[in-house]
């Protein structure tokens with residue numbers, strides 16, 4: 001170990017997946033206590049670079065990598081993430097790796113539980129040691145405190161809102177002894193702005209304690225606010241490496257996509273509507289971590305209706321309940337006609353579609369190709385992409401039509417892939433999200449629910465997605481209900497926005513109202529008429 005050497009150095013790292021080169025000659029270093037912002041478009045290679053650092057199986061199974069990694073001046077090449085952990089490198093992945101039935105404490109201390117000595121140990125060895133619950137509780141509390149968040153360590157992960165799962169993952173990494181470097185892959189993508197602020201604060205504290213952090217985020221303001229150095233990857237190459245105080249959002253965004261990006265947030269003109277389309281009365285939904293208690297709403301034909309609120313307050317439960325994915329009660333009407341709840345098929349038959357926030361479990365057939373993912377619901381629900389054979393006696397899959405529709409959306413949404421036949425699981429996170437949107441667009445629903453549509457999507461693609469939704473609404477008259485943690489995103493596209501607080505609507509305002517008015521509603525400080533509670 002050399003004291004003068006950087007904490008971590010990656011030299012000339014190169015990686016290809018079966019001939020498709022995704023990283024070329026990537027070199028950078030990070031010092032103790034430094035926060036490095038790693039940014040790039042969806043599919044630029046950020047996650048792959050981190051997987052190489054960690055020695056993840058997928059890297060070894062796909063032919064390994066080129067280049068060199070040095071930790072404190074010593075060459076390392078981890079065969080598995082466990083070896084990286086032993087060397088004090090922790091990682092919080094984009095997709096959660098918590099055990100749902102276990103509490104926060106159990107997840108944080110998994111495989112590192114405190115045990116008590118007892119006489120059975122003497123006879124039968126270490127396997128007879130008992131868990132020291134009190135000590136475990138103390139350690140978990142301490143780790144949660146380090147993250148700087150209020151979290152009940154006894155709550156099972158399955159009952160937590162998504163933001164709390166994220167905090168639990170981070171606490172788990174911090175509990176490990178000798179953490180020197182923490183890799184956070186889009187940790188704030190699932191958090192609201194105020195929750196993200198808590199996380200950023202604790203990152204600052206960790207860096208002051210000497211822990212280095214590699215921070216991957218598509219929220220460029222966060223990169224500016226928190227990092228010491230910014231590294232921009234484009235198509236697997238480093239395009240820009242600068243101290244963060246010598247760059248700005250525009251320069252980073254341009255370096256990422258290689259062209260000028262228009263400023264975000266050119267607010268849509270707020271329109272008014274008077275034709276009720278979707279009516280929700282006294283809806284309750286039993287979704288873990290997202291309790292919806294009593295929601296009543298009237299959404300108009302052709303409107304873009306935003307739903308916001310802090311994590312766990314119920315905003316995500318609304319579409320999940322209406323679409324029949326979780327037990328629900330109350331009443332839902334489309335054009336005055338009652339729609340049965342707890343029945344996903346009926347929901348789809350009523351011309352509603354849903355792009356879930358949970359793209360891996362609900363949104364995609366991961367082992368199937370892109371074209372099949374995009375066309376499958378249309379084929380199953382609407383007999384599309386089928387052609388008659390034997391004079392109409394049978395219908396067969398129309399592969400040409402499937403390829404055409406897939407190519408159309410690959411182009412329109414700029415889905416980065418090798419071909420429409422590539423499996424969904426091989427796409428980067430943001431590109432998987434775009435496939436989910438394409439899949440919903442194909443069925444041309446009357447009412448489209450989109451939940452966190454730009455989660456994990458880069459700045460350029462974010463604009464494409466929001467513009468596509470807006471255009472779709474304008475051209476087809478589709479009523480769109482968008483649920484998002486990002487208030488500015490809601491304000492840039494919606495006509496009206498409802499804020500959910502403790503499972504109820506705390507107010508509905510035109511999107512043109514100032515952010516502060518929505519902020520107060522989120523905190524439950526005012527009612528819908530603007531009066532203080």
Ligand SMILES: Nc1ncnc2c1ncn2[C@@H]1O[C@H](COP(=O)(O)OP(=O)(O)OP(=O)(O)O)[C@@H](O)[C@H]1O
Pocket residue numbers: 017022040041042043044045046047048049058416417425426427428429430431456458
């Ligand atoms: N197992 C795999 N097999 C084939 N190609 C892969 C595999 N994993 C990743 N890729 C490809 O490598 C490229 C880089 O993906 P990566 O996930 O590193 O991007 P990213 O920068 O992290 O994107 P995002 O911001 O969307 O998460 C993508 O083109 C992706 O399709």
